[in-house]
Amino acid sequence: MSRAVPLIVAVDGPAASGKTTLARRLARHFGLEFLDTGLLYRAVARALLDAGRSFDDVPAAAAAAAGLRAADLSAPGLRDEAVSQGASKVAAIPEVRHALLAFQRRFGAGGRGAVLAGRDIGTVVRPDAARKIFVTASAEERARRRCKELQAENVAIIYERVLEDLRERDARDQSRAVAPLLPADDAFVIDTTDKDIETAFAVARAYVAGASSAPATQDSCRPV
Ligand code: CDP
Numbered sequence: 001m002s003r004a005v006p007l008i009v010a011v012d013g014p015a016a017s018g019k020t021t022l023a024r025r026l027a028r029h030f031g032l033e034f035l036d037t038g039l040l041y042r043a044v045a046r047a048l049l050d051a052g053r054s055f056d057d058v059p060a061a062a063a064a065a066a067g068l069r070a071a072d073l074s075a076p077g078l079r080d081e082a083v084s085q086g087a088s089k090v091a092a093i094p095e096v097r098h099a100l101l102a103f104q105r106r107f108g109a110g111g112r113g114a115v116l117a118g119r120d121i122g123t124v125v126r127p128d129a130a131r132k133i134f135v136t137a138s139a140e141e142r143a144r145r146r147c148k149e150l151q152a153e154n155v156a157i158i159y160e161r162v163l164e165d166l167r168e169r170d171a172r173d174q175s176r177a178v179a180p181l182l183p184a185d186d187a188f189v190i191d192t193t194d195k196d197i198e199t200a201f202a203v204a205r206a207y208v209a210g211a212s213s214a215p216a217t218q219d220s221c222r223p224v
Contacts (some may be wrong), residue, residue, distance in 0.1 A: 007032060007113030008128070009208055010121035013135035014150075014170050014181060015084075016142040018192045018200060022135055023117035025201050027209055030115075033108045037118035037125070038087065040065075040100050042079075043072040045086030055089035065090075065099035081165060088169045091119075092176040101125065119173055122184035131208050134183035135200070137193040142166055 009032065011023035020036050027034035047064035048055055055061070077083060087101045090096050104125045108114020116125065122132035137145075143163035150157045173181040182187060188207045 003114070006108055007083065007110060007130055008108060008126050009113070009115040009133070010126050010129040010184070010187075011117045011133045011204075012119055012121050012123070012181070012183065012187070014077060014119075014142065014173065015166050016146040017135045017137050018145070018197065019133075019135040020117045021194075021197060022190075022200055022204055023115045024115065024135070025197075027115040027203055029115075029182045029205060030208060032112055035104070035107045035114060035116045036073075037100075037104055037121065039073045039078060040068065040104070041087040041091045041096070042083050043068055043075065044090045044096060044100075045083045046075060046078060047072070049082065049086060055086045056093075058093055058095055060162060060211055061090045061093050062095035062099055065096045066078065068100075070102075078164040084169065088172045092172065092178070094178045097178055119181040120179035122187050124179045127184065132184050132187040133204055133207065134187040134189045136189065136191050139163060139167055139170070143194045 007030070009023070009030075011019045011024060013019040020038070023036070024034050026032070042150070044061060044064045045055060047068075048057065048060060051060065051064075053060040101124075104116065104118075104121075106115060116129075118125065122129055122134070140163065143159060143166050146166065147157055147159050147162050150162070170181070190200055190203055194201070
């Protein structure tokens with residue numbers, strides 16, 4: 001008897017675009033596993049901070065990536081700003097990306113499939129994904145959302161500072177030589193600037209279900 005091929009859904013996009021929330025909801029709706037690949041890079045940055053190493057210490061970063069354990073992905077403090085900036089620095093190190101690749105590629109292989117959220121899922125990790133979504137939104141809207149999230153956690157924060165941090169991280173993610181943040185040619189682009197999560201989810205769900213499959217043109221899908 002032949003087994004169904006696992007369904008792989010790639011959800012990429014810049015910081016605070018809403019990709020992780022969307023990806024998690026898609027996974028729940030379609031009964032798939034879910035992986036937030038950003039946590040892998042965050043856990044590497046956290047390990048370097050804890051060990052007192054700098055983010056450009058390539059051997060230490062590669063060793064931290066190779067030695068990650070599942071528990072490291074739920075460690076406290078992974079969303080701290082220092083960790084966010086560190087994650088995008090270690091993510092530019094080819095040895096780190098290489099060490100994290102096999103785990104990401106295997107994820108969801110044994111079951112019904114998986115939704116993976118990140119920056120390079122549709123382009124590098126799973127270019128063979130049956131469905132690819134690129135989620136974007138204006139930098140100002142993304143900063144506003146991140147601000148609200150942080151305020152809800154009682155973190156004292158200034159909007160301008162959040163916006164500046166997002167822009168800095170976007171620039172680093174887009175300009176790195178290896179696996180830069182960009183939509184796959186065949187990605188379905190969802191701009192969530194004027195969409196609430198329900199609307200964005202409805203659009204994404206229809207696309208994953210196969211109701212709407214037209215890839216967007218490259219010009220309309222550059223992250224802001
Ligand atoms: O949640 P947010 O969008 O702010 O960030 P994240 O998805 O947790 O990713 C943190 C950092 O990890 C990003 O700024 C990227 O530099 C890096 N990353 C990556 O390079 N490739 C991925 N597949 C996922 C994250």
